[in-house]
Amino acid sequence: MAFSLPALPDWFSKKATSVLGVDIGTSSIKVVQLRREHGRVVLETYGAIALGPYAGQEIGRATALPAEKIAEALKDVLREANVTTTDAAVAIPYSSSLVSVIKLPAGIEKNLATVVPIEARKYIPVPINEVLLDWFMISDPKHPSPDGKIEVLLVAIHNDTIAKFRSIMTESQLLPSFFEIEVFSATRAALDHGLAPVAVVDMGAATTKFYVVERGIIRESHIINQGAQNLTLAASRALGISVAQAEERKRKWGLNDPPPTPGAAPGPSLKQSLELTLSPLVAEVARTALGWEQRANQALSTVVLVGGGATLKGLQDFLRGKIQNEVRLGDPFGKTQAPAFLESILKEAGPEFSVAVGLALRRLQELG
Numbered sequence: 205m206a207f208s209l210p211a212l213p214d215w216f217s218k219k220a221t222s223v224l225g226v227d228i229g230t231s232s233i234k235v236v237q238l239r240r241e242h243g244r245v246v247l248e249t250y251g252a253i254a255l256g257p258y259a260g261q262e263i264g265r266a267t268a269l270p271a272e273k274i275a276e277a278l279k280d281v282l283r284e285a286n287v288t289t290t291d292a293a294v295a296i297p298y299s300s301s302l303v304s305v306i307k308l309p310a311g312i313e314k315n316l317a318t319v320v321p322i323e324a325r326k327y328i329p330v331p332i333n334e335v336l337l338d339w340f341m342i343s344d345p346k347h348p349s350p351d352g353k354i355e356v357l358l359v360a361i362h363n364d365t366i367a368k369f370r371s372i373m374t375e376s377q378l379l380p381s382f383f384e385i386e387v388f389s390a391t392r393a394a395l396d397h398g399l400a401p402v403a404v405v406d407m408g409a410a411t412t413k414f415y416v417v418e419r420g421i422i423r424e425s426h427i428i429n430q431g432a433q434n435l436t437l438a439a440s441r442a443l444g445i446s447v448a449q450a451e452e453r454k455r456k457w458g459l460n461d462p463p464p465t466p467g468a469a470p471g472p473s474l475k476q477s478l479e480l481t482l483s484p485l486v487a488e489v490a491r492t493a494l495g496w497e498q499r500a501n502q503a504l505s506t507v508v509l510v511g512g513g514a515t516l517k518g519l520q521d522f523l524r525g526k527i528q529n530e531v532r533l534g535d536p537f538g539k540t541q542a543p544a545f546l547e548s549i550l551k552e553a554g555p556e557f558s559v560a561v562g563l564a565l566r567r568l569q570e571l572g
């Protein structure tokens with residue numbers, strides 16, 4: 205899938221730099237090109253390409269491809285989407301990183317550079333010199349928690365992962381401005397400026413990621429080992445159709461009932477099969493949300509759904525009553541300007557592009 209917006213006259217902003225967000229997911233690569241114009245963020249182009257076919261698998265399947273194959277797919281989507289910039293911000297998968305909140309005694313704020321790497325050894329299963337380590341203060345140092353501890357968000361990425369992503373960028377002739385773990389990109393794109401804690405749930409192909417964000421700070425993150433491809437695989441088995449057909453029907457009908465096929469053998473409907481597979485995943489999301497609320501003794505104001513899995517038709521209705529919180533779909537393109545005729549398409553496709561939009565937004569902020 206690719207779409208390129210018609211070139212608009214550009215008399216006033218000759219120097220504006222276009223930037224690209226690159227999200228290399230397990231099932232597909234997503235790219236979004238943005239530019240700042242008169243203080244507004246303009247969507248220039250976006251595109252996605254399924255990785256399945258590069259791995260000899262179906263569209264929508266999670267893959268584990270070597271750098272060269274990923275670069276091949278990335279070059280294809282850059283061409284199909286008419287991407288014109290090389291200034292790229294790149295996501296690192298949550299699964300290739302470690303994101304953890306650690307508690308430290310209050311009063312050591314000034315010594316974090318020494319203390320955190322030592323403390324990190326308890327959390328990181330590989331030698332510290334093999335990872336890129338970063339951290340952010342979560343607690344307000346003036347108000348330590350009642351147990352006298354401060355909370356620090358610890359972030360680690362293995363050097364090999366960075367090297368792999370660098371080589372993909374070089375091979376694709378893109379210049380990476382930064383690498384960011386996708387949790388930060390997804391939440392930047394999904395949230396407004398509210399203060400209340402919000403859960404962002406990224407429904408990917410093989411897994412679903414669950415983040416809690418409060419005042420723009422990540423409080424917690426989890427991975428749930430069920431994703432949107434499970435729906436396709438189960439529907440293929442239940443309906444006796446190929447995986448490719450199941451994926452196509454899932455995207456076309458979602459949880460709406462397709463018209464009956466004359467002469468079809470009796471058996472479960474697509475809708476029944478999808479709901480059956482979705483139920484344990486939704487229950488796990490609801491449990492994770494409730495667990496956080498009980499531990500933090502605070503309600504989550506909203507659950508924002510992002511990722512390709514969140515674009516399943518009828519999902520929001522299905523969730524009503526199953527998740528106690530208000531549920532809404534991420535609308536990252538809502539933070540950009542685009543021609544009005546694209547509005548509904550962008551709203552529908554939006555959740556899938558959250559990470560890519562979040563990356564490009566940060567890059568634009570950096571350029572000022």
Ligand SMILES: Nc1ncnc2c1ncn2[C@@H]1O[C@H](COP(=O)(O)OP(=O)(O)OP(=O)(O)O)[C@@H](O)[C@H]1O
Pocket residue numbers: 228229230231232233264265297407408409410411412431432433436451454455456458510511512513514515516517556
């Ligand atoms: N219109 C649609 N309706 C239902 N499901 C869809 C639709 N479009 C995409 N999906 C599903 O979304 C999944 C891919 O989502 P996404 O692109 O967010 O995953 P990813 O980023 O590649 O995976 P991950 O983040 O886990 O690495 C696929 O399993 C696909 O079947």
Ligand SMILES: [Mg+2]
Pocket residue numbers: 229230408511559
């Ligand atoms: Mg993803």
